[in-house]
Amino acid sequence: MKYYAGIDLGGTFIKCGIVDEKGNLIAKDKIPTGKERGYTEIARDMAHLAKRLAENAHVELTAVGIGSPGTIDSANGVIVYSNNIAWKNVPLGESIQKILRLPVSVTNDANAAALGESWRGAGKDYKNIVLITLGTGVGGGIVLNGRLYEGNRSAGAELGHTVIKIKGEKCTCGRRGCFEAYSSATALIRQTQRAMARESESALWRLCGGKSENVDGKTAFDGMRSGDKTAIKVVNDYIRYLAEGIANFANIFRPEAVLLGGGICAEGETLLVPLEKQVDKMLFGGTHYAPVKILRASLGNDAGLYGAALLAIQTVNSQ
């Protein structure tokens, strides 16, 4: 049996898992990133974490895979730019390869999560999936025939930055009307707060203790459950935005399944059932010939570990 390290580099924690070639996670741990430090120290910590976990589990590593935030030059293992950890042109793969003397593969964190979900998570029965993570922003990962699709120079798969409403809401990327500006958790919070500002009698005020800064991604759903009309409209509008974006990706990729990740998905069927119903109506040519399932991602924070490990496996096997 061969063993691989999958590392998920985040702004707060470095997480590492040891995964065997069949996809069993046999050990995992996390340490603080300390992102204010230089990249050499962070790379050293990443390498040592993988080494320690493998030693403790009495296995030898064959290769290492990494999911990192930002724009990644996968072919060269370079973090071209990451807003999250404030890196520019960091040769992360090479740094870790020099310490561990093992092949190292790097991809974007959303891509790693998509690959992980397609291998061991909600996407495991499908060859083609799209993962959309609804968080502070919207991350996207595309797996086609079991392989990541990253675009030229691995700069693609920016699903959050596709406009669904021309001249609409301002997005962090500079455009207006991006899917992210309507369907991230941040967007839902903004939509909830705006509705509250218009409706002083809404039960939403009670749910956040009278302070709109207490609104989170759950507030509107809680309000809907309490029967508040304002909240119901916020949730319905939000689901419509989500449906339009997801239907776009479905018409482009026609995957067997679209997986949703991020805290909002804790709503489960409350979110997924009306969402799938709407997307079904928007699928080009209908649902009969090539249906598209909407599923909740199932690996949570471990998705990136599995995906990074699979990336390492695929890289080694293709050499």
Added chain:
Amino acid sequence: MKYYAGIDLGGTFIKCGIVDEKGNLIAKDKIPTGKERGYTEIARDMAHLAKRLAENAHVELTAVGIGSPGTIDSANGVIVYSNNIAWKNVPLGESIQKILRLPVSVTNDANAAALGESWRGAGKDYKNIVLITLGTGVGGGIVLNGRLYEGNRSAGAELGHTVIKIKGEKCTCGRRGCFEAYSSATALIRQTQRAMARESESALWRLCGGKSENVDGKTAFDGMRSGDKTAIKVVNDYIRYLAEGIANFANIFRPEAVLLGGGICAEGETLLVPLEKQVDKMLFGGTHYAPVKILRASLGNDAGLYGAALLAIQTVNSQ
């Protein structure tokens, strides 16, 4: 040298080209489709056209590729549904294979054109291209690493049916706000006619002889060249719609080039220069790391012949 037949099945004509393995078109011809006939007669005509062309050129065919309108089950060579020729579940590949006793591959006509452009046309220097054809509707084809991307059950790549304006213009597919409803030639004509209805003094009226039913895809561009303000606004708005959709596809696929086909592209730089400028501003992460060129497709009506032939080559080579 091996030789292949590439057939482009249209609502009006069946076109066929004989292409050698290096991509040289050595013979071509077309015959009327006669789409009111049953599919067996049409399939027979298609087979005989390929056979006759090959015989006249004194070459032997190795395989046949076909681009057909509609939703195609490529794996089985079946036309699942075509509005254009009113077919449903037609086993076109098998029918032609039985007559010619050669391998037959079938794909959607827009896909065939994309493959042709990537092989012998404006996309020949790139591995990843997206072709968008602006006609009565909007066709899309995606070539990744030199191969067609068709989606699960070859039902993907419906680029025209992605919403860029929620609750916008009604689309033929049933949704509202699709890219096709803003950027097809049909859409430009509608936009021109609406602007004329608002502006009775516009020079556009003169350009179409006072009859709005004479408006075509060139009218607004001609009006712009004559300095008419109404026409300038129509063209600017149209280019903005195009740019938003193209930037979406660029952010998803990050191809080296987006190719545009269809009659409107005869405008050349008048269209392409401002379009590329706008798309550049909308690219996620800017243009520096992974630029995306906007080019005019160069093979015209022959794109589908080349692409269908390449599909046949790829199918034979992968077996």
